[in-house]
Amino acid sequence: MDKPLWIPDNERINQANISRFLHMIRSEVDPWITDYHGLYQFSINQPTDFWQALWEFNDVIGDCGGSILEPADKMQDTCWFPNAKLNFAENLLRYRDDRPAISFRSENGSSSQYTYKQLFLAVAATAAALEKLGVVPGDRVAGYLPNLPASIIAMLATSSLGAIWSSTSPDFGINGVLDRFGQINPKVLFTANAYCYNGKVFDCLEKAAQVAAAIDSIEQVVVIPYIDQDISLNDFNKALLWDDFLDRSVTSIDFHRDKFDLPLYIMYSSGTTGVPKCITHGAGGTLLQHLKELVLHTDLHRDDRIFYFTTCGWMMWNWLVSSLAAGATVILYDGSPFYPRPEAMFDLIDDLDISIFGTSAKSISAWEKAGVKPAQTHQLSALKTLLSTGSPLAPESFDYVYRDIKKDLCLSSISGGTDIISCFALGCPILPVWRGELQCRGLGMKVEIRNDNGEVVVDETGELTCSAPFPAMPVGFWGDSDGSKYHSAYFEAFENIWSQGDYARLTLHGGVVIYGRSDTTLNPGGVRIGTAEIYNQMEKLGEVQESLCIGQQWEDDVRVVLFVSLADGQQLNEALSDKIRKTIRSNTTPRHVPAKIIQVTDIPRTLSGKIVELAVSNIVHGRTVKNKDALANPEGLELYRNLPDLQS
DSSP, X not given: OOSOSBOOOHHHHHHOHHHHHHHHHHHHTOTTOOXXXXXXXXXXXXXXXHHHHHHHHTTOSEEOOSOOEEOOSSGGGOEESTTOEEXXXXXXXXXXXXXXXXXXXXXXXXXXXXXXXXXXXXXXXXXXXXXXXXXXXXXXXXXXXXXXXXXXXXXXXXXXXXXXXXXXXXXXXXXXXXXXXXXXXXXXEEEESEEEETTEEEEOHHHHHHHHHHOTTOOEEEEEOOSSSOOOOTTOSSEEEHHHHOOTTOOOOOOOOBOTTOEEEEEEOOOSSSSOOEEEEEHHHHHHHHHIXXXXXXXXXXXXXXXXXXXXXXXXXXXXXXXXXXXOEEEEEESOTTSSSTTHHHHHHHHHTOSEEEEEHHHHHHHHHTTOOHHHHOOOOSOOEEXXXXXXXXXXXXXXXIIIIOSSOEEEEOEEETTTTEEEEEOOTTSOBOTTOBOEEOTTOOEEEEOTTSOXXXXXXEEEEEOSOOTTSOSEETTOTTSHHHHHHHSTTBTTBEEEEEEEEEOTTSOEEEEEEGGGOBOGGGOOBOHHHHHHHHTTOTTEEEEEEEEEEETTEEEEEEEEEEOTTOOOOHHHHHHHHHHHHHHSOGGGSOSEEEEOSOOOBBTTSOBOHHHHHHHHTTOOOOOGGGBSOGGGGGGGTTOGGGOO
């Protein structure tokens, strides 16, 4: 395609936060920086000037300490803002007025709202209660919670004390929770009594009681009565209801300001290939990185109402919550995005005047396959930005958004991960949107694509790497005292260079195309193929609901195997198999054409919605799949075991 799908008009460009930031840099640092690409080069060539300017532009509360960067021989040992003092929650609670901070909706019809003043008081009451329990800096507090306002309140209260927050969603099984929280020994566990999804109510208390009994460090369980039903705490050794726990006599917060890299969050790797890694993120790096991405790349203003469909077990929840630092209204939703009808999220956009809406690439594809055309049925008058992540957004999904959702819209496909609690590639309100491309590399992120020889390439596929340190790198892995696990996870592929594990291409526009995880890259005949290249072709076929692709070891080589879940009423016959192969061959290469196409009734995926190619590959090759509790549908894996079609 030789023309972009969307170009921002002059009004959008002039009003963008990043334009104000660009003007500040131009007037104070370098008058020759005139556009995003110049600003990006400045951010990676002069990192200390860039990150200090970002601190000042966002009026970060705290003392930056003068020194910005202490380099180290190893990238992972770099120290940012070594003398700084700040508190994460203090920055998210800087506003204490009557403007809405959080607006909550549930699929069951319940709703609530907190102003910034009410949010501050709720956090104060929660922090005082935690402090009475003896929670101090460095202690861990865990949330086994739906996406509720109380989840944000508990996190902010924890952070205000300098303690560490860690959360999972309530659809995790007991073993999945123990694999995570059991490694970090939390002092307090927050849970809900139940949650709802797709019209059904699921109890939380039985699982929470088993978790609390299995982790000796938990001294207090706090139960949030979300679903209206009788609540019994008899199964708990020590538990209180939310209202009984809070200390509402306290109306102020003594924020604990500490070092820049004081641990703030413990996040977890997927856990589908072993015990989840406990990725520990610092307060300062998380704050600065999120402010950069929300304020500059997403163009978040105080008047905006921002939403991301997420659970408390996905890093996008942490990312969304940081919007409070910009004074915007955070929209929370708990339930299925397709209940009671496929248009439910677009109803939400209209009802709550959402201006920035985030979802997964899978949801966008599912809307198209369901025939959802909001441009014909909804106003979407406030919507200015649509964000997508979780997996690569197919070029056809770009077409669908501009054809059937809204024409005047900044469609920002973004990519990063739990590893950095943020993104390597993002959107930008002053750049055009090109079909199939993430708009740009993130400011301050020296992202480069490397081929198999380690050479930096442009407009060629390779490994997505970052060759310079950045503040949002983890401060470490919990329990990894010598840093060996941290080093092994990111720095073994290329010496002293971060390797994200994504197969990608840097385009001539300065954008990025993601082709999938490099550890699941196919390699038939020695030619590397990203699975997303095949998935993109499946998006074109209405007969195919969903697909999963692996490489099977076969006769001293690798053959491509494609599993397809078909739309209702469809069967995989010779005609459809030929159509699939022809579509792939015509739009990619003969190497991409699967040797085997097999119909399945379920595609295994993680609780955050990502398909698990590696787990399926392990099943097919007779290897053990650990920690199945990390999967939303672990029973689906059994469909792939000992398939007769894969024996010949």
